[in-house]
Amino acid sequence: MNDTPPGAGPVLDVRGVVKAFGSNVVLRGVDLSVEEHRVVALIGGSGSGKSTMLRCASLLETVDDGQVLLDGEDVTDPRVDADRVRRRMGVVFQAYNLFPHLSVLENVTLAPTVVHGRSAAEAREEAHALLARIGLAEKATEYPDRLSGGQQQRVAIARALAVRPRLLLLDEITSALDPELVGEVLRVVREVAAGGMTIVMATHEMGFAKQVADTVCFLDGGVVLEHGPPAQVLGDPVQPRTRQFLARVIDAGRL
Numbered sequence: 001m002n003d004t005p006p007g008a009g010p011v012l013d014v015r016g017v018v019k020a021f022g023s024n025v026v027l028r029g030v031d032l033s034v035e036e037h038r039v040v041a042l043i044g045g046s047g048s049g050k051s052t053m054l055r056c057a058s059l060l061e062t063v064d065d066g067q068v069l070l071d072g073e074d075v076t077d078p079r080v081d082a083d084r085v086r087r088r089m090g091v092v093f094q095a096y097n098l099f100p101h102l103s104v105l106e107n108v109t110l111a112p113t114v115v116h117g118r119s120a121a122e123a124r125e126e127a128h129a130l131l132a133r134i135g136l137a138e139k140a141t142e143y144p145d146r147l148s149g150g151q152q153q154r155v156a157i158a159r160a161l162a163v164r165p166r167l168l169l170l171d172e173i174t175s176a177l178d179p180e181l182v183g184e185v186l187r188v189v190r191e192v193a194a195g196g197m198t199i200v201m202a203t204h205e206m207g208f209a210k211q212v213a214d215t216v217c218f219l220d221g222g223v224v225l226e227h228g229p230p231a232q233v234l235g236d237p238v239q240p241r242t243r244q245f246l247a248r249v250i251d252a253g254r255l
Contacts, residue, residue: 009072011036011167011198012057017066019052026052028222029066034167034200039193041209041230042202044219045245050202053219054169057200058091071166087115090160090168094176096152098144098159104131105140108159116163123162130158134188150181154188161192168192170201206249210234218242 014032018025027049034040042050055061057068059075059082068076075085098107108127112118131137134154144152153173160168170189174182186208193199193212203209209216210230217227218239226239237243 010034010069011071012200013067013069013072014053014057015067015069017053017056017068018064019049019056019061020064026222027056027063030219030222030224032200032217032224032227034198036198037196038214039199039201039212040215040217041213042200042217042219043204043206043209043245048219049222050219051171054091054171054200054202058089058169059085060091087163088166090163090165092153092156092160092168092170092173094172096144096149096156098152098155100144103141103143104136104147104155107144107155108162111159111163127158127162130161131155133191134158135184148181149177150184153177153181153185157185157188157192161197166198168197168199170199170203172202172204174203174205204249206234206246218245220245 010033012032012034014030017027017030019027030049030053032040032053042053044050052061056063063076066076067074070085070088074080099110102110105124105127108130109120109123112123112126113120128137128140131140134157136151136154139147139151144155147155174185177185182205186205189201190212213230215227216230216233217224218233218237219225220241226233226237226242233242234246237246
């Protein structure tokens with residue numbers, strides 16, 4: 001259950017977002033609308049803007065132009081408390097970013113207690129339920145360095161879910177994993193999506209995007225070049241650049 005009640009419009013609405021790092025313009029007027037309980041997969045080559053788009057959506061980067069709306073609120077307004085906004089999102093990155101000096105259980109309960117003010121007992125109860133859900137109930141007292149990469153990433157997902165986010169942002173969460181560990185992480189994401197979580201994920205796993213996403217967006221050169229249902233974008237793309245990208249992906253065995 002989310003702490004924030006659903007709004008009448010999209011959960012996330014990105015409007016004309018521009019982001020540059022010096023002379024390097026990474027996003028060139030990106031638009032994206034994400035409805036409640038939907039999964040949007042961002043695909044594209046390295047440097048296409050996928051990660052930067054997620055960082056702008058989570059206010060980890062300041063946009064140079066455009067707006068990001070969360071449940072209709074313009075969260076890019078400089079008067080908005082960014083920390084308050086981030087408390088409504090769960091974010092998982094390529095690197096697991098777990099606190100090495102905290103146990104798995106302590107990693108999962110930290111934000112609910114310290115940031116959201118829940119009681120320790122409530123946070124622990126929910127954390128144990130989440131760890132059971134991702135198949136790591138027996139690892140609650142372990143420390144991150146005793147876990148495999150796939151297990152650490154699953155804990156990172158549980159930690160993001162523990163704050164009861166309105167929106168879950170996943171940034172290439174399998175790219176740092178050995179191939180045999182990718183499946184265990186994607187199984188967790190598939191289950192979370194089936195439970196109704198609103199998700200935006202940047203991914204290179206085209207087969208997974210085809211199975212789980214409601215919408216696939218192909219980013220190229222900092223713009224959303226093509227978007228639509230997975231069957232259309234991945235199976236019968238309109239844009240020649242999308243077809244070219246997918247041909248390389250097929251050669252690499254990702255689709």
